[in-house]
Amino acid sequence: MRSFFYLIKRSFSKSFNIFLEEGSLTFVNLFTIILVSLTLWSAVYIFYFSESLKTYLQNRLDFSIYFKEGTSREEIEKIQKILYNFPGVKEVNLVTQEMAFEKLKRESKANPIIERALTELKSNPLVDYLVVKAENSEIYPKISDYLLKSPYSGKIDYLSYFENRKIIERAISFTNNLKIIVLGILILVLLFSFFITFNTLYISFYSLKEEIEILQLLGASNSFIRLPFIFYSLLFSVIGYIFSLGIVVLFLEKTKNFWPMLIPNFSPYYFTLENFFNLNFLILGFIILINTLSSFFILQKYFKL
């Protein structure tokens, strides 16, 4: 037990020595980690951006169901209930003819001719209708199919889905493509991170080859030789990560108000604040994982440790 603690203590102190003594190597390693961290942060924000964009587009999409004259409100409410239980449907709102009339009046305030025409009307010419919002754009064609094949098809005057169809289909295709692109970017980023970290570590360890060989000749155990290098890679990973986090925080702070102007629900600043622990855990964890695995692999394969 004593020797275990001795080994850990010595390895920590030795890793600090390597960190300070191997200045140029440490600089290159820190720079690599900063680069990799920033790339990973960028990947997270690209992912978040694609999700925000998808949500934004989907929130803007809905379709309305208009009913033929003579359809009672009870029947409409029945259809509302059925649609509410339809898989993937988020909201089904009934807009009564009174509400529709009020809405029209509100929206026509800027146009005095329409406003006057509406006040002159003796009865409400509008009808009740349902507004359906789904969790994603792929649900709309399904609802439309369902309604047209249901016993209520005779009550339906028209579905605005057919008006919005092109926009909805384009949105579906765009979000699907975006998913593939973002996934591709993520895979590339992870591969790039691993590749660059592995090679930088290999060069670092290679430049300390003589020291490793001397320790081997002196009969040092594998863990005695290996641990300081593992701790060294942990040390510059954490320090490099802290630097990169500083850059990310500074960038987010400076652009805090810019992004929501681009897409209303896209705010990397608040997204980071809300998920601060998880994101840091994920990115730092990934960096530490690839560094430690690379270190083990390099030391085992190239230095027979």
Place this chain on the structure above:
Amino acid sequence: MIVLKNVTKIFPPNVIALDNISFEIKSGEFVLIIGRSGAGKSTVLRLINKEIDPTKGEIFYKNFKITKISSKKKRELRRKIITIFQDFKLLNKKTVFENLSLPLEILGKSKREIEKEVLNIAQKLKIENKLNQKAETLSGGEKQKVCLARGLLYNPEVILADEPTGNLDPLSTHEILEILKSLNKEGITIIFATHNKEIVNSLKTRVITLDNGRLVRDENPGSYSIF
């Protein structure tokens, strides 16, 4: 103490470094291994130190076959059989003290023990005033003394010296030889590889001659002079 039995070493692709050699070295002996460059002197030392394995044959240390041993046993062996090299193999950017601390750190000694033992060995080899100097600033002779001191901290039973005086001036060579002779008198077995004829003639000790990987002569103390 050390027995090589029909040892052959072939390096890839097909370089025969040693060809079926056998000899025994007894405890406390001072043995010179001589031969031209490429004769196989260093290969013999590397085999004894378990740096490499033989292609054929067996090697014994104190009746224990070391040809196939675990990593743990190999590490233990390297603390009993130490090596000093022509190129010293010191950490040049570190101080003499730091270089000498290494074996004691490997043994898990405390800071106080390390300081005490390093000072003792440095005094024994008369390098105590160099302890705070970086290894790269030392002369060849001083570097070799540090290399030797580092190995002696393990209290070894055997010292393998691989052309340790190859880079030294005559004065330093003489000094290192005197230290090795006195260590030999203390009971440490010395196996010394060299192609320096003055060393061979001055030492009057057992000489094993290698030529193209073959053992061509094994002469007893005092009866050998080829130069």
